[in-house]
Amino acid sequence: MNPRYPPRRPRIRENVNEAIRAREVRAVFPDGTVEVMQTSLAVRKAQEMGLDLILIAPTADPPVAKAMDYGQWQYENKKKQHEAKRKQHVILVKELKFRPNTDDHDYEFKKNHAIRFLKEGNRVKAVVQFRGREIAHTDLGRKLLMRFAEDLAPYGTAEGQPRLEGRNAHVLLSPVKVAAHTPTKDKPRPPESAG
Numbered sequence: 001m002n003p004r005y006p007p008r009r010p011r012i013r014e015n016v017n018e019a020i021r022a023r024e025v026r027a028v029f030p031d032g033t034v035e036v037m038q039t040s041l042a043v044r045k046a047q048e049m050g051l052d053l054i055l056i057a058p059t060a061d062p063p064v065a066k067a068m069d070y071g072q073w074q075y076e077n078k079k080k081q082h083e084a085k086r087k088q089h090v091i092l093v094k095e096l097k098f099r100p101n102t103d104d105h106d107y108e109f110k111k112n113h114a115i116r117f118l119k120e121g122n123r124v125k126a127v128v129q130f131r132g133r134e135i136a137h138t139d140l141g142r143k144l145l146m147r148f149a150e151d152l153a154p155y156g157t158a159e160g161q162p163r164l165e166g167r168n169a170h171v172l173l174s175p176v177k178v179a180a181h182t183p184t185k186d187k188p189r190p191p192e193s194a195g
Contacts, residue, residue: 015055016070017043025065027053036062093172095125098148100140107144111151114173118155124173131167141169149173 020039027042028034030049035042039053046053046067054073057064094117096110114124126148128141145162149171156173163170 015058017047017053020053020055020063020065022055022058022063024062025053025055026060026062028056028064028066030067039065042067089121091122093123093125095127098126098128098141098144100128100130100134100137100144102144107148111148114148114152115155118152118173118175121175123175124152124156125170126173127168127170128162129168135167138164138169145169145171 020043022039024036025039025042026034026036027045029045030051037045042065043053049067051067052070052073053065053067054070055063056066094114096114098107098110102110114126117124126145128144130138130141142162142164149158149162152173154176156175159172159174161171
């Protein structure tokens with residue numbers, strides 16, 4: 001054993017068995033019984049069943065503790081967290097770069113990329129870069145960005161007008177929120193009475 005490093009202390013599992021600090025708990029047992037009892041008695045009863053007493057709702061009055069296998073509980077918690085992480089969608093900003101004299105083929109190619117990004121739910125930042133003497137023709141870049149925003153109107157909305165910052169002009173597009181549309185059938189009209 002190395003004298004420079006102190007021996008490791010065993011990790012105390014929080015909110016399990018003796019680590020529960022509440023005097024009384026509402027204990028839930030596997031057979032379905034629910035009792036308000038002293039924590040020490042609840043821990044002893046859970047250990048007699050071969051289980052651990054785990055604090056589930058520490059803010060309740062009295063706190064709720066459940067008798068179950070600690071390893072199984074940890075596994076289920078990790079599984080829930082993994083599922084929640086899998087379902088969430090992170091919105092990214094995808095950047096597309098243009099030049100003031102971008103030809104039509106390149107423009108269409110980048111427009112198709114932007115459509116794909118917007119359909120995936122990401123934001124798109126279109127940037128026109130001006131190099132050298134091109135800065136004298138900022139109107140060309142502005143027109144290009146306006147055309148780009150108009151072409152993508154069914155898929156995304158422009159957040160404001162194109163802005164010039166230094167040697168770049170840019171516009172930001174956000175995806176259009178698709179409302180859940182439920183088709184409704186038209187109700188047939190009652191026949192008009194001849195009068």
